[in-house]
Amino acid sequence: MTEEKISHEDRGVMAGQKPGFEDLARMAGAELGVSSWICVDQSMIDQFAETTRDRQWIHIDVERARRESPYKAPVAHGYLTLSLVAAMSYEIGAAPDGTVAAVNYGLDRVRFLAPVRAGANIRMRSRLISFESKGERRYLMKCHNVVEIEGEEQAALIADTLALLVAAPDAA
DSSP, X not given: OOOOOOOHHHHSTTTXXXXXXXHHHTOTTOEEEEOOOEEEOHHHHHHHHHHHTOOXXXXXXXXXXHHHOTTSSOBOOHHHHHHHHHHHHHHHXXXXXXXXXXXXXXXXXXXXXXXXXXXXXXXXXXXXXXEEEEETTEEEEEEEEEEEXXXXXXXXXXXXXXXXXXXXXXXX
């Protein structure tokens, strides 16, 4: 993945300008933005292991992972990396002004491509696949997201996400 520097102003949709609901319907294929880097450290991995009760040694036993893992370090759970997609999406700010609710509607496709080693930085690039009205001020937004690992060519994961957006009465 490339290491270019992206300013905070350039991260979001159209360099900080939020499109309206009608604009997004015409923007299929457009890049929505790039998030900031997030460090996936051992503490985050340990907390996720405790919360989900997935305490597999490859995630939480640092010394054993260094000795026995093919990655020579503990790695984040794939679902931990996937769970960070929501926070990175919020940061990008793709939801139009006037959105009163954004609800996770599901995933169409997810692939875990490369491990995220403890201490690695990740970020997300998001591209709009589609944006369609579902009536009654509701819109279904489908995005193609690529979670990159700093300094690595292979992405950690790709995920096509669905979000149901609800517009304020005067926004749609």
